[in-house]
Amino acid sequence: RKEVEQDPGPFNVPEGATVAFNCTYSNSASQSFFWYRQDCRKEPKLLMSVYSSGNEDGRFTAQLNRASQYISLLIRDSKLSDSATYLCVANNAGNMLTFGGGTRLMVKP
Amino acid sequence: DADVTQTPRNRITKTGKRIMLECSQTKGHDRMYWYRQDPGLGLRLIYYSFDVKDINKGEISDGYSVSRQAQAKFSLSLESAIPNQTALYFCATSDSRVANTGELFFGEGSRLTVL
Numbered sequence: 001r002k003e004v005e006q007d008p009g010p011f012n013v014p015e016g017a018t019v020a021f022n023c024t025y026s027n028s029a030s031q032s033f034f035w036y037r038q039d040c041r042k043e044p045k046l047l048m049s050v051y052s053s054g055n056e057d058g059r060f061t062a063q064l065n066r067a068s069q070y071i072s073l074l075i076r077d078s079k080l081s082d083s084a085t086y087l088c089v090a091n092n093a094g095n096m097l098t099f100g101g102g103t104r105l106m107v108k109p
Numbered sequence: 110d111a112d113v114t115q116t117p118r119n120r121i122t123k124t125g126k127r128i129m130l131e132c133s134q135t136k137g138h139d140r141m142y143w144y145r146q147d148p149g150l151g152l153r154l155i156y157y158s159f160d161v162k163d164i165n166k167g168e169i170s171d172g173y174s175v176s177r178q179a180q181a182k183f184s185l186s187l188e189s190a191i192p193n194q195t196a197l198y199f200c201a202t203s204d205s206r207v208a209n210t211g212e213l214f215f216g217e218g219s220r221l222t223v224l
Contacts, residue, residue, distance in 0.1 A: 008149060034211035043199060043215035044152070087151065091211050099144075101151040 003027055004090050004100035012106045017078050021103045023071045023088030030090040030098075033064055033071050038085045038102065047073075047086070078107045112136045115200050115216035123224050128187040130219045132200030140203045141183035142213065143167075143175060145196040152199065158183055159205065190223040197221075 006023045013019045025033070033050040048055065050062040050071050061074040071088055088100040113134045122128055132141065140159050144152040154167030156175040164175055172194060174186045187194055197220050201213040 002151075004151070032211055041218075043217055044213075045215070046212045049211060089211060096154070096157075097211060097213065099152040101149050 002101070003098045004088055006086075006088050006100040006103045008101055008103060010104040010106050012108060013078050014108055015078055015080060017107075018074065018076045019078055019105065020072055020074045021086055021088075021105075023073075023100050023103075025069050025071070025088075025090045025098075027090065027092055027098070028069065030092050032091040033062075034089040034091070034097075035060075035062060035071075035073050036087040036089055036099075038087055040084075044087055044099075075105075078105075080107050080109065083107045111217060113200060113202055113214055113216040115198075115219045117219060118217065119220045121222045121224065122190055124189075124191055126190050126223075128190050128221065130185045130198055130200075130221070132183045132185070132216055134181050134200075134202045134214075136202055136204070136214060137180075138202035138204045138214070139180060140205055141177065142201040142203075143173075143183065143185045144199045144201060145169070145194075146199060146218075147196050155185065155198075187221075190221075192223045195221060195223045 004025050035047040036044040037047040038044040048057050050064045054063040059076045063072045085102040085104045087102045090098045116131050142157040143155040146152050158177040176184050197218050200216040
């Protein structure tokens with residue numbers, strides 16, 4: 001079993017839709033969590049951190065449920081430019097990052 | 110210019126050949142990493158280095174070696190390339206002074222094909 005698991009998708013949504021991705025992690029010692037965004041044929045870039053209390057950054061909301069060991073990312077009012085692969089990341093002891101396989105989002109006109 | 114530069118960006122080689130991928134950074138970060146990315150498997154850590162002369166194995170180090178010649182340079186070698194090492198390779202950096210931010214800065218990737 002992979003340490004960080006994501007539905008690979010693709011999620012096909014129309015512009016303006018709200019879409020949510022979940023990610024589960026198996027290492028209960030994981031200390032912090034992040035979402036990265038990766039455009040096609042490009043390098044991953046940090047999108048946002050995930051805090052226990054939940055956090056928002058514009059149209060993006062990230063939440064963490066430690067009891068159930070999952071992380072979510074909600075995107076409201078989807079734009080064409082949101083089309084990308086979203087990588088869920090766990091930071092384990094020793095400050096090492098473990099990446100999920102990614103969830104692909106395609107926003108259509 | 111990119112802060113994290115990888116060379117070559119694309120390489121096609123044959124089984125058994127020795128390959129070196131190079132990474133240099135201008136960010137002044139002390140930590141450097143090599144990952145490989147395969148479809149559906151995400152990014153997997155090959156080796157990492159927290160400072161010059163510090164080398165640590167990652168999840169999938171077999172068949173690879175690295176060298177941290179200077180703080181700004183971290184190279185990855187495949188001593189005898191095999192087809193299942195065909196992948197997209199990323200170098201990344203982070204700054205130990207900014208702990209737990211989870212932010213890695215990636216190069217643009219090196220696509221390696223082993224025939």
